[in-house]
Amino acid sequence: MAQATTSQMSGLQLNKDQPIQIESDKLEIKDQERIADFTGNVKVVQGTTTLQAGQMRVFYKAKDAATDGSAPATKAAESATPASGLSSSSADIDRILVSNKVFLTSGTQTATADNGSFDMAKQLFVLKGDKVVLTDGGNVFTGCQLTVQMATGQAQLESCGGRVQIQLDPQSQKKN
Template sequence: MIRRLALLGTLILAAAPALGQGIGALKGHDSDAPVDVSSDHLEVQDKANRAILTGNVRAQQGDLSLAAPRMTAAYLPGQNGGDPQIQRLDASGGVTLVSPSETARSSFAIYDLNRRIITMIGGVTLTRGTNKVSGGRMVYDLNSGRATMDGSAVGGGSAAAGGRVTGRFTVPKRQDQPQSR
């Protein structure tokens, strides 16, 4: 069991490149950088090739962090005694993804490490400064740096928004100009 926990720690730290340097800068993030994970409890289900982390779970890589009450790491067993290879991280129970410039919140998040895609589902909000966009699902492609958001019909966003993506953006402040007479 201790060997399994050590392998899991290596798996998560070495192979979970889910988190880079901010939503706007994730396109070029270093997928080989280590990820630090902490939780109140860890359960390894070796026969199912997964590990379940519960209680104040936090995954951190560089300046980006992912926090949730629960995360599941799905992995493939190591070949010829090698380290397991993580394939996917699922976070649930109220997820917060934070970069230096943005914060995204949702009910669930899925990080597909092979495809390099982070999907946030259920009441998604993305905030940058005073700007805010809300919807039902956000998909962030780390390869292209492109994020797309869908309305509530897809992922359970706000019913008040009528199933649409909504947003509020600041505009530049204008200096008072003299009025002509």
């Protein structure tokens, strides 16, 4: 039976008030499919949170006939610049897939994994891999799947058949 641990990871919360900056070596827009593919040294920054990966695929929501008719990916591409990345409303994004060594950091918390997904509607971020590592200061949590509820920062780390490993650093405890 797989083991799991749940924790509060407030540093990995989504901040809707901050702009999002995306950089990559290449951006390919697929209007008909409502997809934007970012490849090569992908870096996404929002406030104090940074996501890095080898590849990121953004799936946009379908637009209804009441809009101006242009696809969200086209609007995103129109605002993209090679240095500053993409500036688009996150309300148009349905989900995001990241792969090829994912690195997520926010404040004192860092998570690494092989791949991940972000569901905008559920505000759910899932990192998976042979070894998913979450660090918070000197504390280290290791498993194979980390699920973070971005609205609340609640995180669950699963072991996928083995056991979750935790290394707690006594120096990380606040002194009174």
